[in-house]
Amino acid sequence: MWDYTGKVLDHFRNPRNVGEVESPDGIGEVGSLACGDALKLTFKLDKNGRLADVKFKTFGCASAIASSSALTELVKGMTLDEAAQVTNKDIADYLGGLPEQKMHCSVMGREALEAAIARYRTGKTGKKILEGKVICVCFGVTGEEILRVARDNNLTTVEQVTNYTKAGGGCGHCKPDIEAILARVEQERRKAAASRPAPQKMTVLQKIKLIKETIDREIRPLLQKDGGDLELIDVAGDRVVVSFRGMCAGCQVAQFTMKDVVEAKLREFVSSDLVVEEEKQ
Amino acid sequence: MRTVYLDNNATTQVAPEVTDAMLPFFRDLWGNPSSMHYFGGQVARHVEAAREQVAALLGADPSEIVFTSCGTESDNAAIRGAAEAAGRNVRIITSRVEHPAVLGPCRHLKEQGCDVVEIGVDADGQLNLEELRKALGAGPAVVSLMWANNETGVIFPMETIARMAKEAGGILHTDAVQAVGKIPIDLRGISVDMLSLSGHKLHAPKGIGALFIRRKTKVLPWMLGGHQERGRRAGTENVPYIVGLGRACELAAANIQEKITRVAALRDKLEAGILAACPDTRVNGDRKNRLPNTTNVSFQYIEGEAILYHLSDIGVAASSGSACTSGSLEPSRVIRAMGVPFTAAHGSIRFSLSRYNTEEEIAFVIEHMPAIVNRLRALSPFVK
Structure with missing residues (x-):
């Protein structure tokens, strides 16, 4: 089974705005039977140019249906300019995320929206407009x-x-x-x-402060979710020494956490030169 | 919520008789069958009894049975072991609808420089025997062709295949994981050289399988470092599971008539009920030569994963050949190899029964299927 969020399953089981809008202002169609999923999006604008009615019909898996349903909810009430800014990520985020292999479902939603807007604006085909090769x-x-x-x-x-x-x-x-x-x-x-402007050279105190802040804000909440914790022990040049606490101490995968979480976050937020080590007992 | 389990080609419920047979080997008889003392040594005869039970189901000699950890191990050992024993540049003949456990080793051997030929199937999923004849004519080969297909249940004409392979001087392996226990198999009359089977497809637990190797077949050992299984597969025997597999094979032999009569009747009822209740559906695969427990139905214009989730919501377990269920982007190789039209390929659902299914369960599925199909078709842009 896929690890679908409750929101994905809810939109799959109870899809919102199913059907086709009567005499629509915009129609967007993407996908095909051969591809395994397809979406037809129709919308009608109100007198203020906002998306008053948006409906969908989708052939596809649970996440394709959920993504289409989410899309209609997401864009209702938007102006076309606002709707044109919606990305596939917005659709996925609205659903609390999608499995990586299912992200194409959210892309299909954005493509259908784009096609429908393009058709309204240019009066041309409602099929997906292929740009480039x-x-x-x-x-x-x-x-x-x-x-x-x-x-x-x-x-x-x-x-x-x-x-x-x-x-x-x-x-x-x-x-x-x-x-x-x-x-x-x-x-x-x-x-x-x-x-981007080159980062100002930090003083040692600024650096330690930033490291401490990053640990508190970015790293410890992650570890605490699994019953673990982390303490800053020492900073010597670009060497950062930390110690795992709670469930993390002695955990078999702590060395991965060290590289993939602790060091990655500190490099992202403080300096790409940092090397993180665990305190030697 | 009760579960209606119609996914028996994926795995089966462990028969209570099998569990009962296994438990003493966890609790009391936990010795090592290779030991010189009575406490361990007494276990060996239970392993040998199980070997006899497996052999009896297949019409084989107990000395021709090697216990493995699963069907995949059996397939790998047979194909790689036979290819390596035959020397470099041996040709491999297989089909386009094999299980990944067979395709995987075949493709590995291809990368090693072996010539690998994949035989196609017709629209019914039946093997193209003319293609096979041509491939066999091109010189000695290791042939691996499944006895029955896991997705459609289509049974290949193994007797004919074996005769053809034998005449061409080939070595024939068959992945019979789906066939064993569901249809009668007698290797005394069919010149198959190697046959894979898997415990968890016939009401034994996961983690146990067997490979039949006909006497004098050249296969390299695949696990070194011990005398067990005549040196072919070293390592202390998985005694409780071997005993379980033996008991499961004994039960399968006793119940095979029920499979081809009562279970087949239930399957036919399910199939006919669905086709009658849901328009625009079709059955995939040769309905005449098919496992008694399997039906593969395509619901046109809707997608398999969505159907499975709705079925799951009412407690029904089935599986699909749709792209989305596998995480790949294309529908199953088997369905594509048969040339099932795109309108139906993504909406294929496999129902696979066992002797534990009841009339009432089948009626339940037939009753609820139209609502699920209609619900999804109401969403489909391809249904007007």
Whole structure:
């Protein structure tokens, strides 16, 4: 069974806004029977240009149905400009998250919304508008779409791209092309990071204070959820010495927690040069 | 909420008789069958009794039975062991609808440089014998073809396959995990060289399986470091589970008539009931040559995972060949290999029964199926 949130199951069991709006202002259709999921979204605007009525029909799994239902709830009452800003992440967040392999369901929702808005604005086809070259022939995914989803969701691996867009999930021949797109996104990210003003050199006291704050705010609440805790013992240059407490002390996986949580968070919020060690008994 | 368990090709309930047979080997008879003292040594004859029970179900000699940990181990050991014994560059012939436990080792051998041929199936899921004949004609090969398909229940003509393989001088392994205990098998009349079976598909627990290796078949041992199982699979025997598998095989032999009569009748009733109550449904697979407990039904225009979740909400356990249930993006290989149209491929549901199912349970599913299907079809953009 999938680890669906209660909200996903609720929207699957009791989908909101099912059907088709009569004489709709916008219609968006994405997916197909061959792809395994498809969504038809219709909406009507009120006199203020807000989405007064939004309905969906979906062929797909529990999370596809839940994502469609969530989308309609999410955008109701929005202006088209507001709705155009909705990302697949907003849909997933609304549902309290989706399993990674099911993220493409949230992307399908955003695509249908986009197609419906485009149709209203241009009067053109309500089918998904393909921008740019098709990269994944099996599922008809374009480079533009992959680029957009990779940027919106901070994706770094081909597997993630497949989970989010289906691209690469068929014959797999397009995987090198997806790699190339990911490399481009990564380059953009690096450029953006480089153009950010260089962090001011911290004094030792500032650094210790920031480390302490990060531990209290970002790390300890995570550990406490599992009955563990962490204490800052010493800071010497870029060496941070900590000690596990509670359930974490002597825990078999604590060494992973050390690298993947403690060090990762401190590097993210304080300095990428930090090395974290456990206090030697 | 009561459970209506119709997923017996995934795993089965452990028969109470099997549990009873196993318990003494946890509590009292926990010695090592290889020991020189009576306390351990007395256990060995229970292992050998179980070997006889398994052999009897298959029409084999007890010396031809090797206990393993599961069907997957049996498949791996047979295919890799036979390929390695045959030397480098041996050809492998298998089918497009095999279980991953067979496809996995075959693809591994392909990476090692072996020529691997995958035989196709027709729209009914039946093996293309002409393709097989051609593949066999190309030289000696290790052949691995399933006896019955896990998703559709389609039974391959194993007697014909065995004859063809024998004439071509090939070594034949069959993954019979779904067939053993559901249809009569007599290896005295069918020249299969190796056969895999799994305990938990026939009311023994998970974690025990067996591999039949016909005498004089060349297979390399796959677990080294002990004399157990005639040196083929070293390691102290999993005595309680071996005893359980033996008892389960004995029960299966006694109940096989019930399977092909009462269980088949229940399955037919379920199938007919669903087809009558739900329009736009179809049965996938050869209905004439099929396991008595399995039906694979496609509900057009709706998706399998969604159907399973609704079934699960009313306590019914089944499974699906839809893409979404596996976490992959394409529907099951078996369904695709049969060329089932896309309108139906994503909405395939497998119901697999056991002798523990009742008339009442089947009636319950038939009664509730239309509401589930209608509910999802009301959501589907492909239903007007």
